[in-house]
Amino acid sequence: MPFSLAASVHSEIIIKKSRFIACVECMTDRHGATERVAALRAEHPGAVHVCWALLAGGQSAAVDDGEPSGTAGRPMLEVLRHQDLDGVLATVVRYWGGAKLGAGGLVRAYTDAVAQALLKADKVPLIRLKTLRCTLPYAFEGWLRRELEAVQAQHLQVQHGGQVEMSFALPQTQAEGFTARINEAGRGRIGWLKDD
Template sequence: MTHTLSTTVSVSIEIRKSRFIAYAMPVADRDAAMQELRRLREAHPGATHVCWALLAGGQSGMSDDGEPSGTAGRPILEVLRHHDLDGVLAAVVRYYGGVKLGAGGLVRAYTEAIASALQHAERVERVAQTQLTIEIDYPDEARVRRWIEQERAELAGSEYGLSVRLVLRMPATMRDSARDALRDATQGRARFVDPEGDAAD
């Protein structure tokens, strides 16, 4: 069973005049992680490095962001793996303080920074999410939106043309029962669209 984080955690530590600000945050996928990294860079325009590692199913990755190869991204990734996390972006913002740490010192600093952040992190079980795209006629929209609210599914997108197309996000285990329930709610009029855009049924 893998876990993710319930909320973003952050901690700041100082090592030989350099400031390391570690962030660990839950993310749905690589795209969401890249958006968070952009925000971090905007929030820290004066930072020397923003190093990171991501574990998100098959969309993992890491970056030393200008630090010597293997001294930042990989140590951060190893800490995430050690904590058995998934769907998590870990980033460390470094403000250089004028004292060189050397390769071994950098590995220790990045490891310590992200491990410190994770000490305060609340873990939650990671539930696999899926998307379901439904096409309905305008008169059925209110019924479907009511169902979304009641079942606490997430409305991830909507398109209005000749008909209404709604993209729902929900735990993968809900998918089959959701299709049945939405068919019932619309008296069989709901059409489901597969990710390639063809009507599935």
């Protein structure tokens, strides 16, 4: 089961006078990650590199930001994978200390910076939600609302027309059993809509 983080975590390590400031935080897409990296560049104008790794399904990325290829972003990404995280961004801001670390030293530095931050992390299970939409007679609306409340589903939208149209989200693992129970109790009066 993949995990996310309850809150952002930080660490700082110094290797041969170079400062490596790491942050690991929740992030669901590449656009948000690039905005966060841009903010870090503005926050740390004296830094020589802002390397980052995003583990977020199909939007994952590993960026070395001028460090030798494969010495920063990819090792950071591997730390996130090893921790079974998803929807997480790791960034490391590097201030130059005057001494070259070599490829192996850089890999260790970036890996250690992220790993040290994750030692402080409170991991939470990542629960994937499924969005469902249905139509039902007005007489069934109160009943379905109580059923949704009982399983702690998230109400997303309700529209009133010829019938009530509801959309809601609940954990994927509960979706199939929930719809089967609603179909049976609704005696064929619940219509399920497919996403456009």
